[in-house]
Amino acid sequence: MQKITTEQLIEKAAELMNEGKVASVLGWEKGEFGYDVTPGIFGSVDELKAKFVYGDFSAANLSKYLVKKTEMVQGQALVFLKTERKILIFLKPCDSYSFNQLLTEHRFDREKVYAVGVQCDGMVDIEKVKKIAGDGLLSVDTSGNDVVVKTLYNGDMKIAKADVLAERCVNCKSKKHVAYDELLGETGEVIDSNRFDEVERIEKMTPDERFAFWQNELSKCIRCNACRDACPACTCEKCVFDNPKSGVENKSPANSFEEKLFHIIRAYHVAGRCTDCGECSRVCPQNIPLHLLNRKFIKDINEFYGDYQAGAEVGSRAPLVDYTVNDVEPGEVFDRGDENA
């Protein structure tokens, strides 16, 4: 359960709407089941009351939607066409990093946004729940530190929330909100998490094992492009993966080369800009651990060029569009890698 409730957020949003400060709200919308919460746009208090929800399944990072929502149409932002009011967005700590990163890249207009930081107590991964509870989920609710599951075949059960916490929350890098106009609940601290442990484990394997590991993972990819579409760092208007001339436009990978091409380029494209928000892995219907590719880049960048957290502050220069005259040579990187092996 979250300390901050749905009602509190609706109340806040309604207050801002009634004051005339905001015109619409970017939030989380109830799905058919308690656990399939999706991002949603709300235009009125009634809509909020009917569909808004904040809970253990409000994992979606909403920042990316600001790009389209504040887009300029003939010199006027969409939300400004009807009104002078802003768009309200709710930000969990990890979302606030993406928010800053998008600002750094000038992808939306800060003036048109009112950001409310929301305290986060960790999100639940429904896939983990399914693994424990089996098929036939009837309902999933959370109360306190437990997840209460009703199932068709295996009866009802209580699972400790800690056991079904989303991967990104197990390794939460920061409970600190790095951007907001107003805060609901408390903001925490940057956490010294173990998020690179898994990357290290893979690094320690032999090349053959690594190859087999990734071959196994990447061959599951159906190229639905969800990882790209959900990623707050992937906001180019023209993407090589939409270009019919590239040979790898929206279609399933023809062979293992195309799988690797897609994944290397996707991860590389966000290298240095990825805030490690974990959206790619979360949305992947094939449960491919994409965050392990991103984290490899983050880990390398930290080791080669000094610690860097994308989105920690607005305006910081991403490491791959920066340099110093004494950077390591690509060859040296490998020599160093041998020492670790």
Place this chain on the structure above:
Amino acid sequence: MQMKEYKPLIVAFCCNWCSYAGADLAGNNRLNYPAEVKIIRVPCSCRVNPMFILRAFQRGADGVIICGCHPGDCHYTSGNYYTRRRMATLFSMLDYLGIEKERTRVEWVSAAEGAKFAATMNDFVKTVASLGENKRLEDLRCKR
């Protein structure tokens, strides 16, 4: 039947201002380096996009080498500094995916270093030849 002797195919991206001229000098001085090295001239080493490298492997390269001006000597002042960061991270990622790291290399070769160019290519071809064919980043549809 006798097996055809295996000769690796090497793609060398050479920047126009230093390494390409270095290759030229190697030729003028009649220094030997294997004909399997196919040079692609780029305006600057930083013109090389990670996609180029993957594409080269796809189309049958067994090794890819990027040559540029020495750090500090780039015709565009800082291009090769970016190359250095990009390739360090990209190659490290290839290694992470289990693709032999010896198949990729970055080398700084100036226009006056014809000998270095030839030596580098000889060495690189030897290294790649010892690894054999590129299997891990191959695309069977592109096989000759």
